[in-house]
Amino acid sequence: MPEQPGLAGVLVGFARALRAEGLAVGSAEAQTYCQAMAALDPADLLDVYWAGRAVLVSRREQIAPYNEVFKRYFLGGTSARTLPPAPRAMAGSVTEAALAVPLTDPTGDGRPEQAQLGMLASDAEVLRHKSFAASTEEERAALRRIMARLTLTPPKRRSRRTHSARAGRAPDLRATVRASLRTGGEPTQLRWRRRKVVLRPIVLILDISGSMADYSRHLLQFAHTTAHAAARVEVFCFGTRLTRVTRALRHRSPDQALADATTMVCDWEGGTKIGACLDEFVRQWARPGRARGAVVVVCSDGFDRGDPETLACAMERLSRLCHRVVWVTPHKSDSHYRPSSVGMMAAWPHIDEIVSGRDLAGLEELAALLPRLA
Amino acid sequence: MPTYPPRSVGHLTDILRAGSYLADRGLATALYVGITLGRPVLLEGEVGVGKPEVAKALAAVFGRRLIRLQCYEGIDTSQALYEWDYARQMLAIRAMSERALAADEAVDALFGPKFLVERPLLEAVRAGGDAVLLIDEIDRADDEFEAFLLEVLSDFQITIPEIGTIRAAEPPLVILTSNRTRELHDALKRRCLYHWIGYPSADREVEIVLLRAPGVAQALARKVVGAVNRLRELDLAKPPGVAETIDWARTVDLLGATGLDPQMALDTLGAVVKERDDLELVIANVEEITSGA
Numbered sequence: 001m002p003e004q005p006g007l008a009g010v011l012v013g014f015a016r017a018l019r020a021e022g023l024a025v026g027s028a029e030a031q032t033y034c035q036a037m038a039a040l041d042p043a044d045l046l047d048v049y050w051a052g053r054a055v056l057v058s059r060r061e062q063i064a065p066y067n068e069v070f071k072r073y074f075l076g077g078t079s080a081r082t083l084p085p086a087p088r089a090m091a092g093s094v095t096e097a098a099l100a101v102p103l104t105d106p107t108g109d110g111r112p113e114q115a116q117l118g119m120l121a122s123d124a125e126v127l128r129h130k131s132f133a134a135s136t137e138e139e140r141a142a143l144r145r146i147m148a149r150l151t152l153t154p155p156k157r158r159s160r161r162t163h164s165a166r167a168g169r170a171p172d173l174r175a176t177v178r179a180s181l182r183t184g185g186e187p188t189q190l191r192w193r194r195r196k197v198v199l200r201p202i203v204l205i206l207d208i209s210g211s212m213a214d215y216s217r218h219l220l221q222f223a224h225t226t227a228h229a230a231a232r233v234e235v236f237c238f239g240t241r242l243t244r245v246t247r248a249l250r251h252r253s254p255d256q257a258l259a260d261a262t263t264m265v266c267d268w269e270g271g272t273k274i275g276a277c278l279d280e281f282v283r284q285w286a287r288p289g290r291a292r293g294a295v296v297v298v299c300s301d302g303f304d305r306g307d308p309e310t311l312a313c314a315m316e317r318l319s320r321l322c323h324r325v326v327w328v329t330p331h332k333s334d335s336h337y338r339p340s341s342v343g344m345m346a347a348w349p350h351i352d353e354i355v356s357g358r359d360l361a362g363l364e365e366l367a368a369l370l371p372r373l374a
Numbered sequence: 375m376p377t378y379p380p381r382s383v384g385h386l387t388d389i390l391r392a393g394s395y396l397a398d399r400g401l402a403t404a405l406y407v408g409i410t411l412g413r414p415v416l417l418e419g420e421v422g423v424g425k426p427e428v429a430k431a432l433a434a435v436f437g438r439r440l441i442r443l444q445c446y447e448g449i450d451t452s453q454a455l456y457e458w459d460y461a462r463q464m465l466a467i468r469a470m471s472e473r474a475l476a477a478d479e480a481v482d483a484l485f486g487p488k489f490l491v492e493r494p495l496l497e498a499v500r501a502g503g504d505a506v507l508l509i510d511e512i513d514r515a516d517d518e519f520e521a522f523l524l525e526v527l528s529d530f531q532i533t534i535p536e537i538g539t540i541r542a543a544e545p546p547l548v549i550l551t552s553n554r555t556r557e558l559h560d561a562l563k564r565r566c567l568y569h570w571i572g573y574p575s576a577d578r579e580v581e582i583v584l585l586r587a588p589g590v591a592q593a594l595a596r597k598v599v600g601a602v603n604r605l606r607e608l609d610l611a612k613p614p615g616v617a618e619t620i621d622w623a624r625t626v627d628l629l630g631a632t633g634l635d636p637q638m639a640l641d642t643l644g645a646v647v648k649e650r651d652d653l654e655l656v657i658a659n660v661e662e663i664t665s666g667a
Contacts, residue, residue: 032411036411039406039410039411040383040406040407041382050403053400053569054404054567054569058560059557060418060554159516160448161450162448174460177463181467184467184472185468198516232556287611289513289554290555313651
């Protein structure tokens with residue numbers, strides 16, 4: 001069927017409406033959609049729907065917004081509500097406010113490098129043992145800058161992928177044959193293949209309930225730098241429910257990323273249901289494979305309003321699915337720490353390492369610990 | 375043999391049905407568009423809903439060769455694209471005289487088609503329109519491998535430095551499956567059509583069971599599907615897929631039962647529930663699960 005310009009216009013308009021809703025629909029996809037519809041029956045709304053879903057949707061999460069836009073665009077659905085821009089704008093202004101705090105900016109006005117470093121180092125010394133909860137807004141900003149330099153290095157493991165090497169376990173026949181050409185077909189020197197070393201994935205699960213919000217904001221910053229430094233990092237936030245913020249944290253600018261992540265999470269400083277949230281994490285993400293071979297870092301004080309049995313069960317499953325579980329708690333300040341909250345007691349048997357997330361020194365301890373968990 | 379390419383979505387659905395595969399409207403549309411535009415189709419979905427079956431069914435109904443590439447960590451060009459036959463190369467070098475070896479032609483001959491071992495992707499590109507290529511569980515391969523795939527999937531061509539570029543005259547039908555254990559790269563997704571396969575409706579699942587396990591009575595199939603649907607509502611760590619439904623129906627049928635009472639369900643639970651924690655939950659609720667069955 002030859003496509004009428006009218007039809008193409010309608011389809012491209014639909015693609016544009018999807019883009020406005022945040023789906024990654026480029027002009028290439030729109031073109032494919034038009035080609036697909038040329039082969040189908042444009043008068044059949046089911047064809048229009050399913051062809052669009054095959055071409056313009058590329059992950060499961062996009063199906064719901066797709067349906068919404070489809071209803072609105074083709075059926076003139078009553079749900080033609082304009083997007084509420086309020087939360088996004090609000091989150092933006094919060095970070096801007098935080099940014100506007102007058103502080104000694106180490107990258108500012110051409111001071112000598114030496115002074116900058118000195119400033120930063122002494123900052124770090126003073127702030128190292130200051131509890132996050134007790135620090136002032138200015139100190140927190142300074143901490144943020146220091147933490148931007150502190151990155152989490154995941155432990156390594158040997159991959160099944162191999163590369164050519166001088167010594168190794170398996171002979172590299174390809175390279176050996178190549179080399180033997182030079183010596184008249186005599187393989188005088190065997191070449192080898194050796195297994196590559198790759199970084200393990202890290203999964204950060206941050207408690208953002210009322211009792212933990214201050215710590216977790218810092219860890220979110222930490223998560224952002226880590227997500228940009230290491231290969232595979234997944235970040236989740238939870239209070240009463242679990243939210244995945246990995247995609248939001250991909251933004252290069254930390255402030256924008258944090259603002260986006262904050263907008264996605266709707267239960268900042270609410271209650272806690274650790275058990276239910278970890279259980280959801282295990283079912284939704286860990287079981288399908290996101291936590292396999294990974295180091296899972298849970299940051300929480302363990303104050304749980306739910307059933308401790310749920311938490312114990314989720315933690316047991318999690319510890320079986322992943323490589324190591326590290327628990328970061330603000331209450332641990334020395335090596336004689338024993339769990340005090342019911343939640344911590346339930347989780348305790350399934351934790352491999354426990355570190356303090358109380359202050360910068362604790363985070364440094366975490367950063368030093370991770371590479372050793374191989 | 376049915377006509378290829380199929381005339382319409384309905385036509386394709388009928389062809390697949392004749393080959394014992396029930397495709398719903400969404401899947402049939404995605405496949406039809408994929409065939410018409412020569413684009414790969416990426417299938418994601420719950421475990422056990424028959425993603426690889428789609429490729430097998432397509433190969434069977436159109437009389438094409440099914441070329442399967444099972445992905446795993448560390449899979450690389452020598453396992454997916456091509457490999458040189460080193461043993462034969464060595465022998466050939468030995469057989470050559472010193473002078474012959476110095477000539478350029480000798481090297482060309484050594485790295486020529488004679489010594490090339492085809493692996494699934496090269497095989498599929500060579501076979502072109504005669505093949506259905508199934509790239510199974512692409513999420514198990516690593517990022518590096520996805521990059522290899524890009525050239526193959528966008529242009530259906532493979533470049534071998536020693537030989538040159540091999541191009542498919544007619545693109546093969548390509549089906550990719552993923553279990554979402556990791557996020558695939560956008561570049562790969564952009565080259566594919568996407569379809570999410572969920573659990574089928576109860577009526578369709580009964581149809582599937584009857585089609586796949588022809589000996590099973592309709593009444594029994596209905597009861598098993600009812601019980602499986604209640605299992606899926608039960609919040610299990612691993613909810614049963616369609617494959618499990620078929621297995622369960624077959625198992626119960628094999629034992630000569632015509633219905634599904636609690637005792638029969640307990641005896642045959644191993645066909646559907648494959649996790650210890652789930653087993654406890656199901657045993658506690660077995661009356662409810664088999665009720666109305």
